[in-house]
Amino acid sequence: MTNIQSPWRSDFPALSKTMNGKPLAFLDSAASAQKPQCVIDAMNDVLTGGYSNIHRGLYEISQNLTQSFEDVRKKIAQFIGAQSEKNIIFTRNATEGINLVAQSWGRAYLKAGDEIIITEMEHHANIVPWQILADQIGVVVKVVPVTGDGLLDLDAFQSLLSDKTKLVAFVEISNALGTINPVAGIVRMVRKYNADIKILVDGSQGVVHRAVDVTAMDVDFYVFTGHKLYAPSGIGVLYGKYDVLDSMPPYQGGGDMIERVSFKSGITYREAPYKFEAGTPAIVEVIGLGAAVDYLVDNSMDKIAAHEARLLEYATEAIQNVAGLTLHGTADLTQKAGILSFTMDNAHPSDIGMVLDQCGVAVRTGHHCAMPLMEMLGLNATARASLAMYSEQSDVDALINGLNKVNVLFG
Numbered sequence: 001m002t003n004i005q006s007p008w009r010s011d012f013p014a015l016s017k018t019m020n021g022k023p024l025a026f027l028d029s030a031a032s033a034q035k036p037q038c039v040i041d042a043m044n045d046v047l048t049g050g051y052s053n054i055h056r057g058l059y060e061i062s063q064n065l066t067q068s069f070e071d072v073r074k075k076i077a078q079f080i081g082a083q084s085e086k087n088i089i090f091t092r093n094a095t096e097g098i099n100l101v102a103q104s105w106g107r108a109y110l111k112a113g114d115e116i117i118i119t120e121m122e123h124h125a126n127i128v129p130w131q132i133l134a135d136q137i138g139v140v141v142k143v144v145p146v147t148g149d150g151l152l153d154l155d156a157f158q159s160l161l162s163d164k165t166k167l168v169a170f171v172e173i174s175n176a177l178g179t180i181n182p183v184a185g186i187v188r189m190v191r192k193y194n195a196d197i198k199i200l201v202d203g204s205q206g207v208v209h210r211a212v213d214v215t216a217m218d219v220d221f222y223v224f225t226g227h228k229l230y231a232p233s234g235i236g237v238l239y240g241k242y243d244v245l246d247s248m249p250p251y252q253g254g255g256d257m258i259e260r261v262s263f264k265s266g267i268t269y270r271e272a273p274y275k276f277e278a279g280t281p282a283i284v285e286v287i288g289l290g291a292a293v294d295y296l297v298d299n300s301m302d303k304i305a306a307h308e309a310r311l312l313e314y315a316t317e318a319i320q321n322v323a324g325l326t327l328h329g330t331a332d333l334t335q336k337a338g339i340l341s342f343t344m345d346n347a348h349p350s351d352i353g354m355v356l357d358q359c360g361v362a363v364r365t366g367h368h369c370a371m372p373l374m375e376m377l378g379l380n381a382t383a384r385a386s387l388a389m390y391s392e393q394s395d396v397d398a399l400i401n402g403l404n405k406v407n408v409l410f411g
């Protein structure tokens, strides 16, 4: 008998808690992950020992914290294979990173009639900013369809490319289906068609589940969000190729992003990435993100990916044996990350979520901020169980027991 256990489980204090009197089986990490003790400690250390604002104080605490903050920028650059820390912009989250690109690069370089290609499996964070831009300046948003298995239709993708295409923006791993998109192949296809087309990858789920190398990917922009990467909420990252960032105007104005402000001679801005970081940043959260990245590097993204793949295989087989259950997103497991989206014949996803809650099992139910995808699937909601580095067989078994209970209650 297998018993897949996570060697990292005990690093996450929240997982030893109970929910409704049952051991917590936390299967909602695609929404937001639990935090390891080292992240909590790193943030606590700043708050209890060395807190100040950064980039401005001449005194020791401020200088030390500024150094730690900027060290995180270097760590992130190494973690995702960026050329240098100058490619790394700290944002609030992935959503803000995409809005930054839309409003800064998009408004500076696009005009009415230019085309942006996105896909039917995008999170709203990679749809709405482009729709807003379409309303503002008349760009046209084109959408790559998704097949019944939950894969991108790559032939349709190719046929949408045209002389008017200026940007393609797509998700690395679908949060709603778990599909891993063939980023390298898509980038090759787009670059071959026209090397000037900009490419943005939404790595919010991707960076969590496997090692990322943005230089090898050859993308212009890559965004992710800290809270899914075992770091706190309120911090995200936008990577950009430096010449592209350098050519973009500031997104927001304020302190810290200027060189000089004068009513007589005008304003000059700092260079990228600083010109995109107006105002006091999320200092403590950046330190937390740095601790999370150290933790992931120490434990090896490849080992984490291998553990999750093993558990996904177990979970996929087990869940498909539950009577009346339909799995959505049935790509080959080599093209799937640890996300299981499903519906049941007898019960609405909200009912499933409520029964599971009583069993101590936390899953997400709803449209997963991917309403166009739900529309394509002919659904208004699914239940979604998602795996993380700390997930183990006991969590999956608790889920399956809970789903069998749903069948007893609603069958």
Ligand SMILES: Cc1ncc(COP(=O)(O)O)c(C=O)c1O
Pocket (backbone or CB within 6 Å): 030, 031, 093, 094, 095, 096, 123, 125, 126, 171, 173, 174, 175, 202, 204, 205, 225, 226, 227, 369
């Ligand atoms: C694929 C994907 N993109 C973007 C986001 C948005 O992340 P945030 O709300 O942290 O900006 C999410 C969050 O669920 C996501 O899964």
